[in-house]
Amino acid sequence: MSIWLTPDWPAPKRVQACVTTREGGFSLPPYEGLNLGSHVEDDPQAVEQNRRLLTSTLGCRPAWLSQVHGVRVAQADPSRVDEADASWTAEPGVASAVLTADCLPALFCDRAGTKVAAAHAGWRGLANGVLEATLDALALPAEEVLVWLGPAIGPAAFEVGPEVREAFLAHHPETGQAFRPSANEGKFMADIYQLARIRLAARGVQAVYGGSFCTVSDPRFYSYRRAARTGRFASLVWLAD
Structure with a gap:
């Protein structure tokens, strides 16, 4: 089994985080890995x-x-499966986890290492405020929050219709800069990482890391568009015991 750590996220030592890859595991094609x-x-x-296997490896x-x-x-x-697109915890050893295959995984913590959270942000959730809802659940000052944006569909692969662009513009006009015209008439290429950064910045969160991946072109990760x-691969964050 292969897990991929988040070395560019300057989270406190107590905060542990990782992303899984397709390598290893027991699934057969087409889910191989x-x-x-x-x-x-x-x-x-x-x-x-x-x-x-994941649980035993990560502890x-x-x-x-x-x-x-x-x-x-x-x-x-861990004792139940909630219908939700984000979770948070202050309990050591419990991991907030999200599953993705092109949608954006976002991991959160505070500088003191007292709380963590993970959010699953497809374009609908991102436009409707899942990142902001996660910040509300953490109830931390914006300047104390650190966010890491995990592997998601990259801007060269994320073609969307005009309704997606309009959904973001309706809330934040500045998100227009995250869209550029596609080679296909009437379509746009969207930068989900830039969209997330704009939404987080609007809430005062400036310490945002990661965001340089493309699940469509990177075979280490599952991709629904590919x-x-x-x-689905997992992005997890937890507090060490």
Whole structure:
């Protein structure tokens, strides 16, 4: 099994974070590797084995979510599966976790290392305020928050329709700079990382890291746009015991 750490995120030592890759695991093609998504028609036993492998390797207890492209934020609890698109915790050893395959995973912590959170931000959730809802749940001063943007679809691959652009412009006119015309008439190329940074900056969060990936072009990660029948990788953050 391969996990990918977040070396460019200057989180306090107590905060642990990682992203999984496809390498290793028990899933067979087309989910080949460490698929952690239980909703993609993979063999449930393989997914469970993959999750057990991850838990034993990391030494934390992931709190999995049933993600619905919304803005609800749950308190992370490994004993249940909440319908939400973000979770937070102040409990050591409990990991806030999100599953993605092109959507944006965002990890949060504070400079003192007392709280962490993870959010799943597809364009709908991002436009509707899932990052802001996560900040509200953490209830921390903006200047104390550190955010890391994990692997997501890159700006050269994220073609969207005009309704996506309008959904962002309706709330933040400055997000227009994150869209450029596509080679296909009437379409736009969107920069999901820039959109996230603009939304976070509007709430006073300036310490934002990561955001230089493209899941579509990077075979280490699952990508729904590259192959619709695919698995999901995880981005996790937790407090060390």
